[in-house]
Amino acid sequence: MLAYILKRLFLIIPVLLVVSLLSFMIIQLPPGDFVDAYIRGERGRGRTISSEEEASLRVRFGVNDPFLVQYGRWIAGIVRGDLGVSLALKESVSKIVAERLPLSALISLLSFLLVNLIAIPIGMLSATRQYSVADYFFSILGFLGMGVPQFIFAVVMLWGIYSFTGQASVGATSPEFVGQPMSMAKFLDLISHLWLPALIAAATGTAGTIRIMRANLLDEMEKPYVIVARAKGLPRRKLLYKYPFRMALNPFVVGLAGVFPGLVSGELMVSITLGIPTLAPVLLQALEMQDVETAGSLVFIISTLSVVGILVSDILLAIVDPRIRYE
């Protein structure tokens, strides 16, 4: 098992190299480059940029260099732990990540917890009381949750908050904590702001998870081993948790892999709509402006987390399911 994990960890390196090369290429595929986007933006603000200025910008940002040179420069930085500089925000990507990652991760984790805390018990209820009033109620609610786009949900919430408090955005912290170092008070303030975006982000996931849990459990409850367990005379609640529930959790362990990249890139809609400075909007902007190094670095982080997430869920799966053994 340990040898297997080490092998998998080692395999991450070539995977990331390939992924980074491909993503770096794809980011540059659209016509134009960062300087074009920059000039467009300046022109929008009424400033004209001379062709000499444009040429010097191209040299400064290195956008005229061949693709491989640009990639080599960037990946050499990555290896040294330098994520490059965001041309759009005129700040080092490392600093942006350090500022925004905790927020992104916090929202993602909160919404992940909410999804599972709400969805798993409801899914169990729906499955054990199939076709009851409660089952129909939560099924309808679930389909609504899946059907309503996240940003609509966010806008409606925002409108609700505005009509109650007069504030037009949620933000991440109260004004007095902006720029302050992390403290217990700031952390609590953060949570009190972030539960709302987390809830909105959780809505879609909750709806889906309820359906998955219900279907898994309904499937498992008719399996022969469950009939056998009933024929043993086990108390039904104990039986439910010990056998079909355990089995129905396996797909969730697999799904855990998706949580890792979501820590960085998740909750884009909510962040934009509610004005929360997370990483996802930065990534979007970097892609729009062809800020290659910023986008590349963020995609690199997301890929790393994806690969690690898959590894972690594989290891967990081997722990919960004795049939799975890695050699």
Next chain:
Amino acid sequence: MDTLAPLLQVQGLKVHFTSKEGTVKAIDGLSFEVYPEEVLGIVGESGCGKSVTALSILNVLSRNARIVDGTILFRRGAEMIDIARLDPDGEAMRAIQGKEIAMIFQEPMTAFSPLHTIGDQIGEMIELHLLGTPSAGGTPPRAAPPPKPGLLNRPAVRRWVDDQTSAILGKVGMPNPKEILHAYPHNLSGGMRQRAMIAMGLSCNPRILIADEPTTALDVTLQAQVLRLMKQMQADYHMAIIFITHDLGVIAEMADRVVVMYLGRVAETAAVDDLFHQPRHPYTQALIRSVPKTSGPLEKLIPIEGTVPSPMDMPPGCKFHTRCPQAIPGRCDVREPELIPVAAGHAVACWLYADGGAA
């Protein structure tokens, strides 16, 4: 054996399945008895309701199935308990499940949970039914009396349960029962898994053991081993066995009495020798003819004509009349025959034997 009071009496049992296409009458007026310490064979084609009968007796039918009529009387001491009236998940039913009536399932691979050890799955049954019951002695007597249950006594309980479990695993011929305790189902071979299944069925000294096609998933050599084991276990544990199979050869080998089922009803019931030597029902006769013989001159096998009618669209009258070579028009296709006694312990549901056998 008929002088003894029956241990289990199924009377007029009807089990219906509801599905989108309509109602399926899987069991439609089934009656039979099980006497103490006998092996009752239930034989019939697939789909005739054998397994549903077993699941009904244990009250573990699936959600879309329902006992709509009839009684399943189980004798415990002086009282007769009607299982058909018990809440399937209630305490009274759970006290019978596994303890008084246990079952061996057809497919030992899917009948064990893949996520739990064999020791856990057998042990939990022993812990549930035998812990804290002074009468756990039973036959054969247990080596050590059970410890008092309770959180503080947990290690002692665990040890006792493990001891009991490995003892029963040893009893069914597992080579190293102590190791099997920690094995998962997928670690065992098919024959081993079926032995573990039998051990689980026996673990609480049930008075009735239901075996639903216990050898169907095994190859022929293993079949013989498992059958021999079950016979020996029956002798040691003095229990009644309801042996369900489609295989007449296995019935001839195992059963004392036989119930032949066709589409949810009893076609014929008799002692095993009477059934094979003097089959009365045209269906039983046809079944026996359709089995290849290993001795005597080579004969052409005679299959039963026609196909089993769709359960959604049952024929009126005797359900076998559509395939019966001796069907009497105007009679067999109009009214369903009841069981008619034709000899001591031999009854047949066929119009040929009505009115003193005026065929």
